[in-house]
Amino acid sequence: MAIIHIDGKSYDVKEGRNLLEACLSLGIDLPYFCWHPALGSVGACRQCAVKSFKDEKDTKGRLIMSCMEPVKDQLRISVTDQEASAFREQVIGWLMTNHPHDCAVCDEGGSCHLQDMTVMTGHSYRNYHFTKRTYKNQYLGPFLNHEMNRCIQCYRCVRFYKDFAGGKDMDVFAAHNHVYFGRHKEGTLESEFSGNLAEICPTGVFTDKTLKQHYTRKWDMTYAPSICQGCSLGCNIIAGERYGSLRQISTRYNGAVNGYFLCDRGRYGYEFVNSPRRIREIAIRNSTLATITADDALRHLKDKLTGGRVIGIGSPRASLESNFVLQQLVGQDQFYLGMTHTEHDLATLALKILKQGPVRTPSMQEAAAADAVLILGEDLLNTAPMLGLAVRQAVRRQPTQDAMNAAHVLAWQDAAVREAMQDRNGPCFILNIQPTGLDEIATRAYHAAPDNIARIGFAVAQVLGAPVTVITDLTEEERQLVQQIADALSAAARPLIIAGYGMGNEASLRAAADVSWALHAQGKPAMLSFTMPECNTLGLEMLGGLRLDSAVDAVLNGEVDTVIVLENDLYRRMDKHTADHFLKHCKDLVLLDHLYNATAEKATVLLPAGSFAESDGTLVNNEGRAQRFFQVYGATGAIQESWRWLLQLGAITGNERLRHMQFLDDVTEAIAKRQPVFAGIDHLTPPADFRIAGQKIPREPHRYSGRTAMQANVNVSEPKPPVDDDTALSFTMEGYRGEPPSSMIPFFWWPGWNSVQSINKFQVEIGGSLHDGDPGKRLLEPNGNSNGNGHIPWFTDAPEHFVPMAGHLLMVPVYHIYGSEELSVHTPGIAERSPGAPYIMLNPDDAKRYEVAEHHQLQLAVNGHPYTFTVKINPALHRGMAGVPVGLQGIGIAEVPELGKL
Amino acid sequence: MFSLLRSMWLVFLHMFHKRETYQYPEEKAPLPARWRGRIALTRDPDGGERCVGCYLCAAACPVDCISLQATEDEHGRRYPEFFRINFSRCIFCGFCEEACPTYAIQLLPDFEMAEYNRQNLVYEKENLLINSQGKYPGYNYYKVAGMAIGGKDKGEAEREEPPVDIKSLLP
Amino acid sequence: MSAGHHWLVIGGVLFVLLNTAAGLIWLERRMLALWQDRYGPNRAGPFGILVVLADTLKLFFKEDWIPPFADKVVFVFAPAVVVASVLLSFTVIPFAPNVLVADFNVGLLFFLAMSSMGVYSIVLGGWASNNKYALLGAMRGASQMISYEVFMGLSVMGVVILSGSFNLREIVEAQKSGWYILPQIVGFFIFLIAGIAETHRLPFDIPEAESELVAGFHSEYSGMKFGMFFIGEYMGITLISAMVVTLYFGGWLGPAFLPPVIWFVLKTFAFIMLFILLRASMPRPRYDQLMEYGWKILFPLSLVNLLITAAIKLML
Incomplete structure (x- = not known):
């Protein structure tokens, strides 16, 4: 620790950091552009200047860039020094000479670091009256919008894109005051992390293109802390809603999980929530009712569930709560994990x-x-x-x-x-x-x-x-x-x-x-x-259940009358023929899901489930970290969280195991109590009756607008705002305005810090954990007993050497960030980036042997069923193997590795 | 005591003063040009919608009675997809006009908006948009903002240089 | 006087009084408008006179609402008290030599007694409303009215000494030689000010004080129950005006070219106008100023007035 003196006050700060970080960690507002906690300092923008003094007697001092100055013991600096603040104001004045001042049509406006810093330095009057430099923009693909005129040359974009994320197709071009940040020619930015440029860029050069399609200012969205459902890593996200549709996903800082960034699938794969394929109404096959209410559906199901034998099929993409309630509804011995054999x-x-x-x-x-x-x-x-x-x-x-x-x-x-x-x-x-x-x-x-x-x-x-x-x-x-x-x-x-x-x-x-x-x-x-493979695979596995194959057997043997499927497309879990056969033999198939899929086509009862944006729940990521996601907005129409549907089914059938369960807290408490492995997940986030100063935590920023007009076209009398009984978050802008607990921060905002850079104010130290710890609870810890070799459960046998089989290809999976995941592909931008039609990847030798070339069609028999693919040649692939893009729409194969017969 | 009597006397003398009342429906009061009455969306000199859907009016509105959705035409010009003012909530404070960076939203000297049905006080864009520049003639936001729109490419706004040729090495 | 004549007088007085009170609503609004360079009600009927009818209809057809937290019996009873007490006071007022309801030999005392009754309506109304503004208004009303009653009584004693009677008819007749306004000018002013305070009219409308207490003691009242307070106030104005005329301006006395009753009405209306003019021009004093003014100035002054009057009477 070192003692530094800032404006005459002494502070104890950590050594090894820079002065800018130290100041920000101490809560002192100091403007900056080129510095980013994850990218480090380069001292390019000259914005964070402070005065440094030699000793107590030095009154003159000298200007230094705080981001380039390491913390040293007995350092004397002044942030408020007149010369330093005049310098900072002038620097921003120069940076702004060519800025187009088009905040009104800029997507960054309202969450713009440049706006914040301009206000912070006090640069309020433009002294430059000459012409402004302009640039042509580039098309950068479906994810990012480019508006180079707004650039202030901080170089953060290339430092992130090239240096941090390893992108190859973006750079800085031209010279002197003409520097240009973009691609060598127009085209899609290829990096999987390009979306972070929208947050990295301190102004509006790179903005979120999907947000632009339904543009909403930061202050106008209803936010909730959420967890990305795109893969198993469980990155923390903030989801924003306006007018009943999901508008934006942005990073929710978590010092242990995703830090400041997200991948593009996570950031842009959200629009399936607004998809026209959403299941919004209850459907009962052969029902004579014109409109089916929830009560009708529950009554209809009551007979099915009490009379016959019922099994439940869980889902690795449904929350722990939903899976648990289904397990309790049908009983442990009738609960099957909806995963493929291999998974x-x-x-x-x-x-x-x-x-x-x-x-x-x-x-x-x-x-x-x-x-x-x-x-x-x-x-x-x-x-x-x-x-x-x-x-x-x-x-x-x-x-x-x-x-x-x-x-x-x-x-x-x-x-x-x-x-x-x-x-x-x-x-x-x-x-x-x-x-x-x-x-x-x-x-x-x-x-x-x-x-x-x-x-x-x-x-x-x-x-x-x-x-x-x-x-x-x-x-x-x-x-x-x-x-x-x-x-x-x-x-x-x-x-x-x-x-x-x-x-x-x-x-x-x-x-x-x-x-x-x-x-x-x-x-x-x-x-x-x-x-x-999926966002809750590990959680579902920890919950435990029977294999999906045995469910198929049970149904085919006629031991089952009703199958309840939870948020699952069985056609992605078994190959098409097995699934067809299975579903044909289900007398009653109840499906709770949010997107219309092949399984929904066969369902006899369809219950509209809430997507992650309309549900509360818990996911366990690949680390074994349980994390809670919250409902962003009240679901419309018949849509309900899956676990709520299942609880209602439990209530109407008088299920003993689900008695007295009504709210989220009841469910999480029951999970923690009945399954010791999940101990503590009821305390992941504060309970529903948690209040700060007697108030809930508002999902909406205090500048939220349009409350008395947004529904006025329907009815001029405003409806009562929805009430959230499940959590301590409120759906309105009323509530506690200070800092919420770290596990339920709906959005990052701080007075004077409207942009995402306000994260600084929520951290213990810059780049460290959030104030009351990083959210989430690790459920898996290593077995502490096995210190010596003797206790380690070694695997001693290596598999046999791979030998290609004549006339057969070993089909191995090939995954695509855009396209392989079930839900995100229903988002236009992701669909555009997906590889499109299913293909088969072959070694050139194999291709030669089977007399096919690139783009030819190749027919393979898998388990006796024929499949046709377009051939792609890949010399790196081992002979005797074939890469198959599983998960891609229309592929028909759900499960690899598998032998394919030619 | 005297001042009391004096004020009584002065008030009494008002009996012989001219009355100030405008007999309203028959006789209209002359409203000053900056009267804060009915809100309208104006057009720029070229007849284009001035509103760019920046949401600042909505944010400024103390009763939250403005809601809109911004959208963009194929050439990048922003405009509101819908624009709704709930006049049954409006307090005619004029903050929206003050917040508007494009002079689009303006309060006009017209207050005769009463309705028997409250629902009729909800004005949509077609009710708000007028075919006039309102109080600020001659102003065209896109002429000074750096965005390219249909009919105005990069570098064609006021005080703008032509776009930089990034391949050039000239100083 | 025959019984028929008597009933006619009672009926006539009731009819004229109630209509006057109602008409005063219109008159006040028109006069206030006139003094404030406006028109006032001018749409319903000629000069807007039918606004009275419209107001009455409105009051009658409003929901008869009693707040759930109110003391219901007292809440209903309170507005009746004010109307009853004021109407009873009118029984002793001689409108003309033969036009009076009760030729009561302690008429003046009866008037004082009845005006004291008015306090009950305010206190009960404010109390029954179970509302803090109403209660504050009622407390102010009670202290204001009780205080000003004291020297109201004392101020009229000068008239009693001069006329030697408590009978109002005899007091008027005693003024044939000269109205008491001249010898009792101080008494007149004290009585007038106390009268304004008794009727809690502006500028002494401290129990209502809408800028501080919503509507004071009748905050919770609406419909015809509010209407009774309203009518009671205007009848109160009429009563005080009539009393001033009776005690100091010779009642019905006047030159013979007009019948006595017209003289009485004219004089009364002149004072009603004064009440309205006061409302148009006076600011409301502070509550403590009002009490100070009453107890420290008017009260001693009324005693001095009584003393001097008695001394002069003795000496003459």
């Missing part, structure tokens, strides 16, 4: 490894702090994009450390560090069936068949000392690779092993576990991260 196996294995093994699964920010990474069979940028971003940060750790030691700079001195490290990367090994977007930062990228990758993993574990059956038949190249990986991991201080569902291969999970355990046995704080 179920992987999830079971992953949970077992994480629970019984001694190695900890890291949060995403912990992963970003790793200094050596081994990825076994995972195309992170497509299966868990934000973890990929974390790996990008992790590979910078070692060279950064070297640079700090060699050049005596600090980590936040971004330009100096990057200059010193050049393009060196830390150890990172990526083994996958085909090239991934992260291969460029890998020390070695190796492409092989799933089982072979697992074998390399086991071999590494063996070198590191794991009791693994000796693997002998590795090639020389593989042996070298194994040795290199083992050396790098042993040398690292915080090695990270990543595996997951990417190959659909259990052996790779076992190998990853062995490697991490072997490192642990060496006494290293190794980390083991598994990706999961």
Whole structure:
């Protein structure tokens, strides 16, 4: 700790940070542009100038840039010094000379850092009366809008896009006062993290294009803290609504999970909530009623549920609450996990490894702090994009450390560090069936068949000392690779092993576990991260239930009358023929879902469920972190949260297990009480009766407008605003205006800080955790007993070497960030970026052997059913394998790996 | 005591003064041009809608009686998709006019808006939009703002240089 | 006087009084408008005279609302008290030599007694409303009226000494030689001011004081119950005006070219106009100023007036 003196007052601050961070952490408002907590300092904008004094007697002082100045003991500075503030005002005056002053038509207006800083410096009068420079804009794809005139040349965009996120297709062009930030030519920005530019840009050069299509100012939206449903990482998001439709997703800072950023699937994959395919009305097949009310539907179902034998099929994309209530409604022995065979196996294995093994699964920010990474069979940028971003940060750790030691700079001195490290990367090994977007930062990228990758993993574990059956038949190249990986991991201080569902291969999970355990046995704080297919796969697995196959058997054997399916499209869980067969034999199929899908087509009763924006619930991410998401707006019409529908069914059928359950808190309390593994999830967020100063936490900013006009076209008498009985959030702008608990911050705003930069005010220290801790509760901790080798549940057997089968192709999954996920693809921008028609990826040798070329059609028989794909050639793919983009619409295959017969 | 009597006397003398009342329905009061009455959306000199849907009027409105949705035409010009004022809530404070950066929303000297049915006091855009520039003739927001719209490309607004050729290396 | 004549007088007095009170509503609004350079009611009927009818109809057809928190019996009873007490006071007023309801030998005392009764309506109304503004208004009303009653009584004693009678008819007849306004000029002013305070008219409308107390003691009243307070106030004005005329301006006395009753009415209306002019021109004093003015100035002054009058009477 160091003592610094700011404007005559002494403060105790942490050493090693810069002055700007120190000032902001102390709550002192100091303007800045080019500095960003995640990007570090470059001292380009000259906006954060303060006066520095030599000692007590020095009255003259000198101007310094606070972002470039490390905190030193007994430093004397002045923020309010007249010369310093005049300097800051002048700097912003110069920055603004060419600014078009078009805030009225700018999407950033109202959440604009430039506006905030202009007001903060007091620059209120424009002295420049000459002509303004202008630029042509570029088309940057469906996600971002470009308006270069507004640029103030802070360079944050390229520093994020190129340096931080590793994008290749954006740069700064031209010279002197003509610098231009964009692509070399018009076209879609390719990075998976391009959307963050909208938040990184301090003004309106890059703005959210999907928001523009239904533009709403920040102050006009109803917000709720939510959790991204796009993948298993559980990034924290803020969802904003206006006029009954979801308008925007923005980052909700979580110092442990996603930090300041989101991937584009998470940010832009929300519009399915507004989709015309939404199920909004109750439907009962062959019903004679003109309109079916909830009561009609419940009465109809009462007979079905009390008379016959009922099973329930849960869903990995439904909340824990919904799954739990369904489980309690139908009974533990009638509850089936709605996952594919493979996913179920992987999830079971992953949970077992994480629970019984001694190695900890890291949060995403912990992963970003790793200094050596081994990825076994995972195309992170497509299966868990934000973890990929974390790996990008992790590979910078070692060279950064070297640079700090060699050049005596600090980590936040971004330009100096990057200059010193050049393009060196830390150890990172990526083994996958085909090239991934992260291969460029890998020390070695190796492409092989799933089982072979697992074998390399086991071999590494063996070198590191794991009791693994000796693997002998590795090639020389593989042996070298194994040795290199083992050396790098042993040398690292915080090695990270990543595996997951990417190959659909259990052996790779076992190998990853062995490697991490072997490192642990060496006494290293190794980390083991598994990706999961969906947002609540791990939660559902922890809840526990029977396999989906056995549900099929039960129905086909005629043991079941009614099947209740929770937020699940069974056609994505089984292949089309099995699903058709299964659904044909269901006497009654009750589906609760929000988007019309193939299963809905077959349902006899359709109950409209709320999407994440209309529901409260809890998800468990791949880390085992339970996180709560909140309803953004009151659902319209018949739409209700799934768990509420199921509770009502429980009430009408007199279900003993669901007695006295009515609100969210009742359900979470019951989960925590009845399932010890979920202990504590009832305290993830404050309960519904939580009040600050007697008030709820408002979902709407205090400047929310139009309350007495937005519904006036329907009826001039305003309706009573909806009441939220489930949570401590209110649907209106009335409530406590101060800082809410960190787990339920609906939006980031602070007086004078309208933009997203107000996050500074909610953090303990800049870039650290939120004031009362980062939200979420880790449910999985490593098994502390297994310290010695003896207690580690080693996996000793490596799989057999992959041998291509004549006349067959091993179909392996290929994932796409845009398109593979079920819901986000119903968003126009995501659909535009998706690869389109299903294809099959072949090795050129295989293609030659089967006499097909690129774009040809290839027919394969899977389980005796024929499928036709368009051929794509990929030389990196191992022979005898075929990459299939599972999850893509219209693919028909739900489950790979699988053998396809030609 | 004397002042009391004096004021009584002075008040009494008012008996012989001229009455100030306008006999309203028969005789209209002359309203000053800045009278804050009925709210209208005006047009710019080219006849285009002045409103760009910036939401500042709605934010300024103390009774929250303005709601709108901004949208954009194919050339990038912003305009309100709908614009609704609930006059049964409006207090004619004029904050919306003050907040408007484009002189679009203006309060006019007209107060005769009474209705028997409250619902009729909800004015939509077609009821608000007038074919006039209102109090501020000659102003055209897009002539000074940097956005490109149909008929005005980048660099064609007032005090703007032609767009930068980023391939040029000239100083 | 025959019984028929008597009933005719009672009926006539009631009819004229109630209509006068109603008409005063219109008259006041027109006069206030005149003094404020406006027109006042001018739409319903000639000169807007039918506004009285419209107001009455409105009051009659308004919902007869008693707040759920009110003391119901007292709440209904209170407005009746004010009307009854004022009407009873009129029984002793001699409108003309033969036109009076009761030729009562302690008529003046009866008048004082009845005007004291008026306090009850305010106190009960304010109390029964169970509303803090109403209660504050009632408390102010009670203290104001009780205080001003004291020297109202004392101020008229000068007249009693001069005329030697409490009978109002005899007091008027005693003025044939000269109206008491001249010898009793001080008494007249004290009586007038106390009268204004008794009727809690502006500027002494402190129990109502709408800028401070909503509507004071009758905040919770509406419909015809409010109407009774309203009518009571205008009848109160008429009563005080009539009393002033009777005690100091020779009642019905006047040159013979007009019948006595017309003289009485004319004089009374002159004072009613004065009441309205006061309303048009006076600001309301503060409550403590009002009490101070009453007890520290008017009360001693009325005693002095009584003393001097008695002394002169003795000496003559």
